[in-house]
Amino acid sequence: MRYLTALITAAIVVVAxxxxxxxxxxxxxxxxxxxxxxxxxxxxxRPATDDLAPPDRLTLLTHDSFxxxxxxxxxxxxxxxxxxxxxxxxxxxxxxxxxVLTADQPLGDVLYGIDSTFLCRGLSAGLFQPVALDELESxxxxxxxxxxxxxxxxxxxxxxxxxxxxAFAGEDPPASLTDLTDPAHAGRFxxxxxxxxxxxxxxxxxxxxxxxxxxxxxxxxxxxxxxxxVTSDWTSAYYGSFxxxxxxxxxxxxYATSPVAEVVFxxxxxxxxxxxxxxxxxxRQVEFAGVLAGTAHPEAAATLxxxxxxxxxQADIPLNMFVYPARSDxxxxxxxxxxxxxxxxxxxxxxxxxxxHRDEWTDTWAEIVLR
Amino acid sequence: MGRDRAAVTGTTVSRSSRVLDVxxxxxxxxxxxxxVVVPVVAxxxxxxxxxxxxxxxxxxxxxEVLWFSLWQALLSTALTVLGGLPLAAVLARRRFRGDGLVAxxxxxxxxxxxxxxxxxxVVAFDRLGVDPVGSVTAILAAHVFFNLAVxxxxxxxAWAALDPRLDEAARTxxxxxxxxxxxxxxxxxxxxxxxxxxxVFLFCFTSYGVVLILGAPTRATLETEIYRxxxxxxxxxxxxxxxxxxxxxxxxxxxxxxxxxxxxxxGTGRLTGAVVGRTLDTRRPFASGxxxxxxxxxxxxxxxxxxLPLASLVIRSFTADGRFTVEHYRALADPLSLLPVTPxxxxxxxxxxxxxxxxxxxxxxxxxxxxAAGGGRPGRVxxxxxxxxxxxxxxxxxxxxxxxxxxxPLDLRSSWWIVPLAHAVVGAAxxxxxxxxxxxxxxxxxxxxxxxxxxxxGRLRLTVDLPIAARAVAVGASFAFAVSLGEFGATSFxxxxxxxxxxxxxxxxxxxxxGETLQGRAAALGVVLMVATLTxxxxxxxxxxRRGGWTP
Numbered sequence: 001m002r003y004l005t006a007l008i009t010a011a012i013v014v015v016a017x018x019x020x021x022x023x024x025x026x027x028x029x030x031x032x033x034x035x036x037x038x039x040x041x042x043x044x045x046r047p048a049t050d051d052l053a054p055p056d057r058l059t060l061l062t063h064d065s066f067x068x069x070x071x072x073x074x075x076x077x078x079x080x081x082x083x084x085x086x087x088x089x090x091x092x093x094x095x096x097x098x099x100v101l102t103a104d105q106p107l108g109d110v111l112y113g114i115d116s117t118f119l120c121r122g123l124s125a126g127l128f129q130p131v132a133l134d135e136l137e138s139x140x141x142x143x144x145x146x147x148x149x150x151x152x153x154x155x156x157x158x159x160x161x162x163x164x165x166x167a168f169a170g171e172d173p174p175a176s177l178t179d180l181t182d183p184a185h186a187g188r189f190x191x192x193x194x195x196x197x198x199x200x201x202x203x204x205x206x207x208x209x210x211x212x213x214x215x216x217x218x219x220x221x222x223x224x225x226x227x228x229x230v231t232s233d234w235t236s237a238y239y240g241s242f243x244x245x246x247x248x249x250x251x252x253x254x255y256a257t258s259p260v261a262e263v264v265f266x267x268x269x270x271x272x273x274x275x276x277x278x279x280x281x282x283x284r285q286v287e288f289a290g291v292l293a294g295t296a297h298p299e300a301a302a303t304l305x306x307x308x309x310x311x312x313x314q315a316d317i318p319l320n321m322f323v324y325p326a327r328s329d330x331x332x333x334x335x336x337x338x339x340x341x342x343x344x345x346x347x348x349x350x351x352x353x354x355x356x357h358r359d360e361w362t363d364t365w366a367e368i369v370l371r
Numbered sequence: 372m373g374r375d376r377a378a379v380t381g382t383t384v385s386r387s388s389r390v391l392d393v394x395x396x397x398x399x400x401x402x403x404x405x406x407v408v409v410p411v412v413a414x415x416x417x418x419x420x421x422x423x424x425x426x427x428x429x430x431x432x433x434x435e436v437l438w439f440s441l442w443q444a445l446l447s448t449a450l451t452v453l454g455g456l457p458l459a460a461v462l463a464r465r466r467f468r469g470d471g472l473v474a475x476x477x478x479x480x481x482x483x484x485x486x487x488x489x490x491x492x493v494v495a496f497d498r499l500g501v502d503p504v505g506s507v508t509a510i511l512a513a514h515v516f517f518n519l520a521v522x523x524x525x526x527x528x529a530w531a532a533l534d535p536r537l538d539e540a541a542r543t544x545x546x547x548x549x550x551x552x553x554x555x556x557x558x559x560x561x562x563x564x565x566x567x568x569x570x571v572f573l574f575c576f577t578s579y580g581v582v583l584i585l586g587a588p589t590r591a592t593l594e595t596e597i598y599r600x601x602x603x604x605x606x607x608x609x610x611x612x613x614x615x616x617x618x619x620x621x622x623x624x625x626x627x628x629x630x631x632x633x634x635x636x637x638g639t640g641r642l643t644g645a646v647v648g649r650t651l652d653t654r655r656p657f658a659s660g661x662x663x664x665x666x667x668x669x670x671x672x673x674x675x676x677x678x679l680p681l682a683s684l685v686i687r688s689f690t691a692d693g694r695f696t697v698e699h700y701r702a703l704a705d706p707l708s709l710l711p712v713t714p715x716x717x718x719x720x721x722x723x724x725x726x727x728x729x730x731x732x733x734x735x736x737x738x739x740x741x742x743a744a745g746g747g748r749p750g751r752v753x754x755x756x757x758x759x760x761x762x763x764x765x766x767x768x769x770x771x772x773x774x775x776x777x778x779x780p781l782d783l784r785s786s787w788w789i790v791p792l793a794h795a796v797v798g799a800a801x802x803x804x805x806x807x808x809x810x811x812x813x814x815x816x817x818x819x820x821x822x823x824x825x826x827x828x829g830r831l832r833l834t835v836d837l838p839i840a841a842r843a844v845a846v847g848a849s850f851a852f853a854v855s856l857g858e859f860g861a862t863s864f865x866x867x868x869x870x871x872x873x874x875x876x877x878x879x880x881x882x883x884x885x886g887e888t889l890q891g892r893a894a895a896l897g898v899v900l901m902v903a904t905l906t907x908x909x910x911x912x913x914x915x916x917r918r919g920g921w922t923p
Contacts, residue, residue, distance in 0.1 A: 087711060087869065088711075093603060094603070098867065101602065101867065102785075104785070105785040107869075195588060195603070232588060232883075233885075236885045359604055363430075366432065367431065367432060371435070
């Protein structure tokens, strides 16, 4: 026992004397934010599949919500001869964390699914190498959040509060974020934990954007007093506690396109969606893809990213992942235009600000809501 | 010992014996340096930043985590000790048919993977209609489940070794049963009680799988927060600061426990086999009908407490949509989008890792035991260093390996080997702890006789020490195998490649998503893992028992 204590003391002394070691993982804070949009220092990669040793397979790292129609990825294989292996690493936050932790020995060649809330974490860690793609000309400028094109926008969507229309027959449904704190709607709202859920985080950021850094804590205290339920992920909220899944809560944090999904998957078919969206609560999320910096086949990987921006893939996105294609020349299917709400003015926050404060915001949130 | 040998056989023997001592010590020392010292120093290096350390006490969220870690561990310890004492009393004082089986049954939970047990509690609470997540009751119940074995074994052994005549004398002098217990037995048991309490506290304080599955996100301990800050938030300064605070608390508690527990006759060595007195079996058959009834109630209640969660897990694995089915087991070979490999492949990975880990643990732990039993300075250093991982949490070791072993020539973290080597770190410590008492018991005289007959120290080791220690080595190897099968904390940090997914990690991922099917799959995989773990330990113990001869 004495030896143990002596050894540990010795180790502490040695370490204290030798000073701090190097720190090669990105530090949270202002440095990260500044590093986010500084120039990458490497030349952009152009798509090509005729390098000396073309790979016969590329690995696409993505999150658990990735979905494509059968045959879509095979179209890529037909034109290039390269197979795509899809690896799903969890939700967006986990996806990006895993990629950062294995940056020196990447688990794949292309990463798709980093969104605006985690953009800076990936960029500051030097995860991606810039690409030069002709397809980017068809993407609106406001979606291209990275001026250096280390990541390119593939799709965008909005996280909004949804409510079950029939539950509000005879009374006014909630029309704004503030209405959710109205005692008339007590015990009716279910949302997700921002630490473990991407829509949960988006909703928290929406409240911060709407009420400001000084007002959002009071808002959440009021929500808590109004008996808000918090689940760890979207599936437990939407298909567990929300009315659509058999639960008893008629208001949920979900997506602007959830009513469309309700119509598409309705059995028997319905004419109108059973849910509606609180458009004032919508928070815009843009999803990006990029070539991982450590990949052995950058040109081929760039070709895959270009494919994600091709009309073929872009047209397949809406009915699989229920988000809008980034390309302005690809229209979403008619059912989208019919049943999805028009979100003219979504709430947004600067990616750099999100990176700097995210942890502190979620900590504060946890203290107000969970403890 | 070297000097004694020299006195008998001359200086040449003592010199080569010292060389051999150093050589046997070199292997475990190298192992421990790379896989324990470097990681721990890496963690201390990053975490011993005055600012972030103080932050742990300044930030309310982190203070709360520290406080919760402490009080849940203290409460778990108290409950475990109280819960284990009755059975310890029965096993120590009474002989009855099946007492060996009862003792083995109480030990079984200890080797079970934490993820499996936590999963069993999730299923059991679900069945009762109570939401187990965030429930402190569930966490405490699971902790008691695991650690009853420690209390029953440690206190039971010490109790059985007590001279019954002290009790008898007190009774003859007129003390009631209760008074005798409080004033004679309890003080005599104090060292063993405190020693057991310290170990249980250590396990509950650094508990990872149980808190993660039953507590997150509302309840968190230092251990789960270290993971969250390091991996989910990529905030290494805070993660390492938490690890340092945890390490300091563990060292403090172990120090206090060891000082208070000094003089305890029962060590932490033997965890299998029947509880018998060291020199004389002082157990008696049940004295009266009432005595038998009391004893039976204690045994039945304790065994039920241990069996019920596992039973509900087994039942759950055979249930889908309310009917009996084997589909969960059949589907173990089917791919799931949630996992990079099939659950069956994850189980195979676990078995591969366990074989390699047990092999390395036996080599390293065995060499360390030879060095430690041989005495001398290298022996003592090896003894302390190899056992160090038992006091450092799995998560801290995993974190340390992640940040410490990231540069050549020690860039092991991207290699397949890092997972079994991390498992072997704890396995070697267990092997050492089990084999050293065996070797020490061999006796100097046997060595001296063999030396006089001309055996070199090397030959001595091979032909005298090893066979006698073989039983202990087998038990140690089986424990190392079981620990590797169930390891979760360090593996969460280190298994980044798809071919490194282990069964515990797969079970955790399946449990973290809602859904009847996923829960059923998790239960099935959990049952497979549980059966594998128990089989190995039981078979090894039985084999070792049959080889017979000397008992430690």
